Amino acid sequence: MRRLLPALVLSALPLLVAASPSLQTVASARIVDAARVELDSCLGDDKALAQVEVVGKPEDVQLLAGSVTIKARKPEGRWPRARVGMPVDISVNGQLMRSATVWFAVSVHHDVPGYAADAAMGTVASALKFTPHDADVATLQGPVVTDSQQVQGMRLRHAVLAGSPVLLEDFEHIPDVDRQQRVDVSASYGVIKLQTKGTAIGRGNTGDTVLVLVDGAEEPVHARITDKGVVQVVD
Structure with missing residues (x-):
């Protein structure tokens, strides 16, 4: 029986090979071409002015046999930019099998x-x-x-x-009140209203509260910005 096993295995190999699915190769050049077409579309009218160089490409891809579709996607982020990666999806019979990225150097x-x-x-x-x-x-x-x-x-x-x-x-x-800006300062104490000058320590816009050193004072006070260059002391 032991002598028969190797012979049985060898005789079955053709059947095993025939039963395994065949593979196909998608060349790197096809992936690069798809990415370049999409890149040109993104460039639009700038295509004629642009200098484009491939600086990074994937290797050939091994896939199961079937109808291959290669579709590049638009890059995300700022556009145009000096280095751009174009994502490429590779499908077989409508099913996504692999994704790859082609990198370009771009000058416009x-x-x-x-x-x-x-x-x-x-x-x-x-x-x-x-x-x-x-x-x-x-x-x-x-x-x-x-x-x-x-x-x-x-x-x-x-x-x-x-x-x-x-x-x-x-x-x-330009803020309504800037740091170290001279400002008009108003303050109310009951029925008493005062008008004086001061120097803003902070900066902000109308409605914001900033520190202001009123002329003659030793410590800054909080004041609300009411207009450009104008503040009102708050309690």
């Missing part, structure tokens, strides 16, 4: 508004001048200011250099 150059001169932190937007400058918009870390109305009543939150792109995140709203 445009003329965008740039600062005409260096400017210090706190410079009000109305005092700035913008001129067109070439920039790779894929490397920018935020939306570009395209209309001066976008930053009306705002100021620079940090210093900027001439030629650098004008980004919305460069600006902050």
